[in-house]
Amino acid sequence: MAVYTDINEGDLKAFLTQYDAGELLSYKGIAEGVENSNFLLHTSKFPLILTLYEKRVEKNDLPFFLGLMHHLADRGLSCPLPLPRKDGALLGELSGRPAALISFLEGMWLRKPEVKHCREVGRALAAMHVAGEGFALKRPNALALEGWKGLWAKSKDRADEVETGLEEEIGNELAFLAAHWPKDLPQGVIHADLFPDNVFFLDDELSGLIDFYFACNDFLVYDLSICLNAWCFEKDGAYNITKGMAMIEGYQSVRPLSEAEITALPTLCRGSALRFFLTRLYDWLMTPAGALVVKKDPLEYLKKLRFHRQVATSAEYGLIR
Numbered sequence: 152m153a154v155y156t157d158i159n160e161g162d163l164k165a166f167l168t169q170y171d172a173g174e175l176l177s178y179k180g181i182a183e184g185v186e187n188s189n190f191l192l193h194t195s196k197f198p199l200i201l202t203l204y205e206k207r208v209e210k211n212d213l214p215f216f217l218g219l220m221h222h223l224a225d226r227g228l229s230c231p232l233p234l235p236r237k238d239g240a241l242l243g244e245l246s247g248r249p250a251a252l253i254s255f256l257e258g259m260w261l262r263k264p265e266v267k268h269c270r271e272v273g274r275a276l277a278a279m280h281v282a283g284e285g286f287a288l289k290r291p292n293a294l295a296l297e298g299w300k301g302l303w304a305k306s307k308d309r310a311d312e313v314e315t316g317l318e319e320e321i322g323n324e325l326a327f328l329a330a331h332w333p334k335d336l337p338q339g340v341i342h343a344d345l346f347p348d349n350v351f352f353l354d355d356e357l358s359g360l361i362d363f364y365f366a367c368n369d370f371l372v373y374d375l376s377i378c379l380n381a382w383c384f385e386k387d388g389a390y391n392i393t394k395g396m397a398m399i400e401g402y403q404s405v406r407p408l409s410e411a412e413i414t415a416l417p418t419l420c421r422g423s424a425l426r427f428f429l430t431r432l433y434d435w436l437m438t439p440a441g442a443l444v445v446k447k448d449p450l451e452y453l454k455k456l457r458f459h460r461q462v463a464t465s466a467e468y469g470l471i472r
């Protein structure tokens with residue numbers, strides 16, 4: 152459960168008077184997510200999501216995230232919209248945290264995504280990349296190579312507590328990626344965390360994307376590598392090439408990949424597996440016992456990383472030329 156900051160009813164009612172959102176009828180903490188504190192609110196007008204921004208979210212980045220949702224929705228992508236306050240601001244403050252009210256998106260995330268869903272996600276990811284064109288604000292990826300090195304520096308002394316030999320293995324991996332990371336691929340706004348819990352479906356139709364709080368400017372195909380990692384492995388750790396093929400096909404039906412992007416995919420998959428391994432490892436080691444959050448398993452991403460290390464070409468992900 153991710154509710155790091157509690158709110159009280161009086162403060163919430165006062166906060167709501169700054170919006171044209173009707174009267175508060177009920178609110179409850181949402182038992183999902185790991186980054187921010189989220190609450191579901193019912194008012195006399197509409198359901199809303201209240202988000203209090205926590206630890207890894209920089210206040211200075213919030214105009215990028217909230218502005219991006221507007222930019223994407225204006226271009227037809229289904230995603231939540233921040234509700235402006237009566238004074239026009241998108242951001243307020245509650246319980247000492249930056250806070251926003253976000254429109255409620257109908258749908259459910261899929262616990263067991265199938266091949267057809269992977270195809271839809273590939274399409275939606277490419278549609279997001281296209282819709283992101285022209286967004287005026289920029290945000291470098293804080294969780295790219297330099298960010299990984301920073302996280303690793305804080306965790307590496309205790310890494311062998313999680314698995315013996317990790318300190319050496321991850322040190323070598325970082326050195327490999329630093330030497331081989333591509334330099335010149337098509338860039339744009341990426342979601343950077345499009346995991347199953349951030350994609351809603353109604354029946355079998357994708358109803359929208361949520362959680363843009365890692366969005367940034369980076370290689371577009373890096374985002375696809377994140378989705379291959381997040382959607383196309385089975386619970387037993389095996390890569391499902393049928394899902395990968397569907398996701399890549401879905402993506403390319405909207406935005407075809409260049410030769411350089413295809414060639415870079417195995418290295419990018421290694422990078423994105425390492426990125427989620429590192430944030431999970433950090434949280435695993437540093438989250439205090441008793442915190443109201445379900446910690447995610449870093450070893451799941453270590454296994455994925457080891458799989459990618461033995462991949463020679465993008466054909467092994469299901470990419471057909």
Ligand SMILES: Nc1ncnc2c1ncn2[C@@H]1O[C@H](COP(=O)(O)OP(=O)(O)O)[C@@H](O)[C@H]1O
Nearest residue numbers: 181183184185186187189200231254255256362
């Ligand atoms: N706009 C929204 N509409 C409906 N539900 C939402 C919305 N935003 C968040 N949620 C719910 O809150 C949960 C956590 O949100 P998320 O943005 O993933 O949090 P975090 O940033 O902490 O990871 C989601 O899995 C979903 O159940």
Ligand SMILES: N[C@@H](CCOP(=O)(O)O)C(=O)O
Nearest residue numbers: 184185186344346362427447
């Ligand atoms: N997707 C990341 C963690 C971020 O959580 P989210 O709830 O913001 O998607 C992971 O699985 O490590």
